[in-house]
Amino acid sequence: MTMLELCDISKNYKKKKALDAVSLTLDNGIYGLLGPNGAGKSTLMNIITGNLRPTGGTVKWNGEDVQKLGASYRALLGYAPQQQGMYEAFSGRRFLAYMAALKGIPKKELGGEISRVLSYVNMTEAADRPIGSYSGGMKQRILIAQAILGDPKLVVLDEPTAGLDPKERVRIRERVSALAGDRILLISTHVVSDIESIAKEILLIRSGRLLDHASVGDLCVKYHADCLEEVYMQLFREEEKPEHEKSFT
Ligand SMILES: Nc1ncnc2c1ncn2[C@@H]1O[C@H](COP(=O)(O)OP(=O)(O)OP(=O)(O)O)[C@@H](O)[C@H]1O
Ligand SMILES: [Mg+2]
Secondary structure, three states, rough: OOOEEEEEEEEOOOOOEEEEEEEEEEOOOEEEEEEOOOOOOOHHHHHHHOOOOOOEEEEOOOOHHHHHHHHHHHEEEEEEEOOOOOOOEEEEHHHHHHHHHHHHOHHHHHHHHHHHHHOOOOOOOOOOOOOHHHHHHHHHHHHHHHHHHOOOOOOEEEOOOOOOHHHHHHHHHHHHHOOOEEEEEEEEEEOOHOOOOOEEEEEEEOOOOEEEEEOOHHHHHHHOOOOOHHHHHHHHHHHHHOOOOOOOO
């Protein structure tokens, strides 16, 4: 059993409090990180993956500070960031080879591992085409393939379904859901249906605070709601959004 602990994590960007005293323990299974734009989802994921240092607090992997674990922590981690800084001229296969090298996957395992992740996301046929020619869904699938190179024990996916059509959303959801098992999966989204049926626990975040976290069933009971969408609407009410994020309908 593996365990990821967030101990009193805070993050300030100058005066802006992006995260405020987030504490949480995750063990194997799928966690859905749900919250509106600017809630702090990406900031939290960047801190968990060690790409960003918290202003305060500690991230622990099996009881050890991940900053002390360093490379051995990075080796068990897979991360698909929200910003797709992708290598448009690279083929999918070349991009994966590049990422696998960065991850320190041994040369003799490289070919087999790349084939495995390509087939996992159903991108084998398109693997030798340039990424620039891929659809949004194909790019996301390559990004997920990259995140699961080396069979990581912790997989962090930041909005893997953003901008995708419903069919592609379902396809990604199925692939992601099948990754559950002997690992921790953390997936952010602001679309309830992306995670409602697959997450064992939903983490609700707003303005840098973890408002609540529980299974969909327990959240519905607690908030007297029929579904997660209703819980979401209760917690993230329109009037609490910053002015520029309010919808006009
Ligand atoms: N590098 C930065 N400098 C200053 N402020 C930042 C920086 N990165 C994020 N922020 C601010 O911190 C807050 C949290 O941002 P974050 O990107 O973590 O939110 P998010 O939940 O991922 O949003 P989205 O759903 O739009 O991706 C926001 O108010 C954002 O403007
Ligand atoms: Mg984000």
